[in-house]
Amino acid sequence: MTISFYTGGARSGKSLSAEKRTLCYGSKAVYIATSEILDDEMAQRIENHIERRGSNWQTLEIPLDLTGAIHSLDGTKPVLIDCLTLWLSNHLLAKSDLNKEICNFADALEISKTDIVIVSNEVGSGIVPDNKLARQFQDAAGFMNQKVASVSDEVYFMVAGIETRIK
Numbered sequence: 001m002t003i004s005f006y007t008g009g010a011r012s013g014k015s016l017s018a019e020k021r022t023l024c025y026g027s028k029a030v031y032i033a034t035s036e037i038l039d040d041e042m043a044q045r046i047e048n049h050i051e052r053r054g055s056n057w058q059t060l061e062i063p064l065d066l067t068g069a070i071h072s073l074d075g076t077k078p079v080l081i082d083c084l085t086l087w088l089s090n091h092l093l094a095k096s097d098l099n100k101e102i103c104n105f106a107d108a109l110e111i112s113k114t115d116i117v118i119v120s121n122e123v124g125s126g127i128v129p130d131n132k133l134a135r136q137f138q139d140a141a142g143f144m145n146q147k148v149a150s151v152s153d154e155v156y157f158m159v160a161g162i163e164t165r166i167k
Helices: 014-023 040-053 066-072 084-093 098-111 132-151
Strands: 003-008 029-033 057-061 079-082 116-121 154-159 162-165
Touching: 003 014, 003 132, 014 040, 014 079, 014 116, 014 154, 029 040, 040 057, 066 098, 084 098, 084 116, 084 132, 098 132, 116 132
Parallel strands: 003 116, 003 154, 029 057, 029 079, 079 116
Antiparallel strands: 154 162
8 A cells, every 4th residue: 555645735736646647646537526516617627637537547426525535445346536625625515624624534534445646735845824714724725735745655746747766
């Protein structure tokens, strides 16, 4: 079991690199999508991702219960989770206990018997946001990325489509 974590800015190439990495563990894979279709633009983004991946992927839409999803994995297919920052947003809007959700997720990763590749945005490279909700999100995302990186076997940082292994 290997946990691989991809982080970087928006549109940095994380998803494509993570998809390729996932298929290194097996030609049939599971894609866990955390996004929800809330408008036409998001629907188009999701459709583009599905078309790019092709038929070797089984897609599961899991906007909140990633911990339960990980516990249910049987280890027969590699899994890609894309993306943690959308998952975090979903929990923030649901007024969940973010630290508890993050810690439970990291604990589930540590005991999983499945090869898992995870995508998350790096949001800490910019300025401190000017409103409370955005600062809460930035703080939680920083904690989440640190926690997930700490339990991951491999960590990659993406910049301009270039993958750099940092762990």
